Amino acid sequence: MSPEPQAAPLAGPAPLIDAHAHFLHPLGGRADWEAVNAARLRAGERIGIWYHVASILGSWGFSSPVYFPSPADVSAGNDAMLALADAHPERIRAYVTVNPNHTAHAVDEIGRCVARGAVGVKLAASRRASDPLLDPVCEAAARHGLPILHHIWQHRTREWPSQEISDGLDLATLARRHPTVWFILAHIGGGGDYMHTFPAIAEVPNIVADLSGSGVDRGMLDEAILRLGAERLIWGSDVTMETGLAKLMGFEAIRLTPEAIARIRAGTALRIFPPGSFPRVERESNARASVAR
């Protein structure tokens, strides 16, 4: 069932931006890091992903915890991420990852990495989203016009080990304090109860939800569209690209309109990331607009 390398993209030729991707690097302690990165690019080609917007979370647990990375690991991970973006300017964009517990470092890191091309901020689960400690990070994002991708546990009913989890209500609290910043609520399919998330963020218009995660529950996409609308959804894959592709296939099965599909595939990303982040998509979009005129 594998297509030939030259086959048409499985998700079609239209622009597609993966707003939630990750790469590995040598300091992460995995011998197969290059193979995993290559697999993402290979699968991206097959699916038809135009841009991977990606982050590296410190050392991925090797020398400090994944969700509580040390400042040194944060910087090393960001350097590796920026190097990947530099090596693949036609298809990789970088988030700058920060740990808000080290506030000054976080703010400095945003400035340093934006100067090298980062297009967004990645917050993992180092501090609950509603905590005032995140405010300086959000203010830095606002200054640079960057969206913030925030790791989310859909409906936190208790604390879980290895992360200080936040849910939709926590992110809504933060987003209301920073109405000029776009927030991306991470992976509605990435664990927890997404049905809690939709009403939690429905009335906070500067939050969009990404569709990534290994979860592919039937009904999840339908509810996301019904509760938030396509203009508040953004496509992503996180660490399971096959579920990302399945969701794109699922749009057709639930008869989503081409306009709504286009918004989720790329339109929302074009709207919330800094202008110039995705030049190939912007050219395509401008060309289509010109034809329409």
Add this chain to the structure above:
Amino acid sequence: MIDVNALIGGYPFRYVPHPDPDVLVHVLERERLSGAWVGHLPSAFYRDPSAGNAQLYTALASYAPTLRPVPTIRPDWPQWEGALEAAQRAGAPAVRVYPMHWGMGPHDERLLGFARACGDARMALQLTVRFEDLRQRHPLDSAGDLTAAAVRALARAGEQVRVVVTAAGREMIEEVHWGLTPIEQRRVVWDISWIWGPPEDHLAKLFRTIGPERFVYGTHWPLRLTQTPRANLALLPNDMGSPVLADPERLFA
């Protein structure tokens, strides 16, 4: 290609859109699947699944042979032998068991004896590792995931035993497979509905190390998107060609 992991009926812990056999038939056509082994989802939560089996047989009767019933039978329930004979008469290719829901440990002799009886009747034993991700479960959904020890014990229960395990991930599959002798390994097949694809490429790794002949196609409909296993196979590395999965209809060949 047959979907070995389909169900009809509602789920107690969340709304599931139209889990009905007529819809399933349309989904199979869309996915270009020739048929499905179909269980009755509510029966997993019934103390006595007998009434659920009757509903299943009735609901699928007009869709034979595309949809084949896979009833649920409790090995710890009186007169299970009669239920097994009824399943055989109904043309069931397999029987679903839920040892975690019934509080049965991996070495429960009633379960192992039932597995042998299924094998003698040339019916596979179908196991479900999980219905939902652990992180989203309702507080009352406390059964927990099926253990690898349970699968190993069943695979060792007898020569005629055949086990179809659904909704397992790479770690469990490897733990079971490499914890069995080569003969025992051949008694177990795994559906691909919950195995990760790229970039970690768990499915590709399992095909390379264990072999595609130990895997069958499963979707976990109506709980999960049926497109997922199709997407997963389509994203295998080019050098893997087109792996041939096991034919679930030939488990006893």
